[in-house]
Amino acid sequence: MTTVTPSNTAAANAAGTTAAVSNSRATGFGGDFNTYLTLLTTQLKNQDPTKAMDAQQMTAQLVQFAQVEQSIAMNTNMSKLIGLQQAAQLTAAAPLMGRTVEVASDRLSLQDGQAVLRLPAAGTARAAQIAVFDNAGRTLHQATVALGPTAAAWNWDGKDATGRRLPDGAYGFSVTGVDGSGAVSSLEATVRARATAAEREPNGNLKLVLGGLVVGFDAVRSVDGG
Known part of the structure; x- marks a missing residue:
């Protein structure tokens, strides 16, 4: 590669x-x-x-x-x-390289003890329930965040439920929307992380590396200004 x-x-x-x-x-x-x-x-x-x-x-x-x-x-x-x-x-x-990139992914990148999700603006869902998982599917961290009138970032400090700091890498996550009556619905969130490398696989596909997270370039949604 x-x-x-x-x-x-x-x-x-x-x-x-x-x-x-x-x-x-x-x-x-x-x-x-x-x-x-x-x-x-x-x-x-x-x-x-x-x-x-x-x-x-x-x-x-x-x-x-x-x-x-x-x-x-x-x-x-x-x-x-x-x-x-x-x-x-x-x-x-x-x-x-070194720029903050927003990508569509079902995994988030923990870099230097920080990971960031971009949550959508409030609509039918008024709050977001967030869960972070390890590679075995075990829940490491959970949070409920109120959604505002505009899209906003949610930051994870890389600590599990016991306060133990976890190593940098890629972690699974899920985001569920909750409306005023408590009904749940699917909710899309994007991942923000720093680009650290680009790789060309043996089959020729080009991949973007965000710390421990690897995605295709078709997953890129935005790039922060220089």
Whole structure:
């Protein structure tokens, strides 16, 4: 997995990794190409002079020969283009490093002992019930927050119900809306955290790292001003 951090050195690594894959594929195609050429020339050398290869058959094989060569060039060039595009995506993500980003996620990022959710404005729901979970699904912290006329942030200090401070990382959470009569409903909340890195997975997908939380770039909802 290739990563870009504030030092922004991984873009070159991304291009290098892609180039290595491209060279490997080109070698495979080249091997097939050379094998085909060897078979063709061997066939020509060993044919019966009294029963020479039909001209149309010879032409068809030469056409196949040209198609193999074109396929090698096309795949090599395509691999180079993909590698350049992926390296450019990593480079483009560098300005986000250190910025506060708002993302859609079902996990929040605890960084330096602080985690932040952005709650929506009051509507049918007048309050939000928030629960934070560990990886085993155990409830670590619960809170009930009144919703105001505008969206507002809710901060978690990274402590569980006993006051024990928990390590930084990604934690599950749920937010439930409660109306004036006490009826509950689903409520959407977004996560705010500091971008720390960007990673390109082996399948080419680009991911944004927010401390212990990793999300796709399609999950980004907003970025704080510089």
